[in-house]
Amino acid sequence: MAESSLLDINDLNEVLVVCTSCTVNWEVIGSSLGLQPNVLATIKKNNPDNHERCMSEVISKWLSKDETIVPTWNWLCHALYQVDRPTADEIAKKHHVTAYNKDHLDNYEQVGKTQQPHASTLRSDPQDNQMSDLTTEND
Numbered sequence: 001m002a003e004s005s006l007l008d009i010n011d012l013n014e015v016l017v018v019c020t021s022c023t024v025n026w027e028v029i030g031s032s033l034g035l036q037p038n039v040l041a042t043i044k045k046n047n048p049d050n051h052e053r054c055m056s057e058v059i060s061k062w063l064s065k066d067e068t069i070v071p072t073w074n075w076l077c078h079a080l081y082q083v084d085r086p087t088a089d090e091i092a093k094k095h096h097v098t099a100y101n102k103d104h105l106d107n108y109e110q111v112g113k114t115q116q117p118h119a120s121t122l123r124s125d126p127q128d129n130q131m132s133d134l135t136t137e138n139d
Contacts, residue, residue, distance in 0.1 A: 007071040009063045015076065016059055018091055023051040025083040030058035032079035034069040073097050 007015065022029060030040050035058060043061075047053040063071050073095040080088040091097065 005072070007063055007073070007076075008065075009060065011071075012056075012060055012063055015063065016056060018076075018087060019055055019059065019080070021087055022080060022084045023055040026051055026055040026058050028083055029055070029079045030062075032082060033058065033062040033071075033075060035061055 019029070027040055027044070030043070031037075035043075039061065040058075043054050043057045047057065062069075065071065069075050073091060074097050077088045077092050077097050080091065
């Protein structure tokens, strides 16, 4: 699958496999993928001390587009870059992602996290693998 393609729930197993080394950081990753704090708190409450299950629920919600940033390999690299750069680099190489470094993370912090996830998300531009704004309507 090309990096600019949207991921969906059918990609759950593939995404979970590449996130195996990051499960202890599931809350940071979930927040980076746009899950709201109350959603993360519910996941934690329902799965105490089970990082693998928490990560599975985070990724499942992200891929289902529940209150999150548009699911692409770019955004997964953004989230993982903060906690496991080698894994982010591996995904980037495999899926031809180029826009996930520190500068793009700074842009994400300014644009992606300051607005409601449904009101504004970022999607990779298939023409140049750079990030561009994509405004969507609220559900």
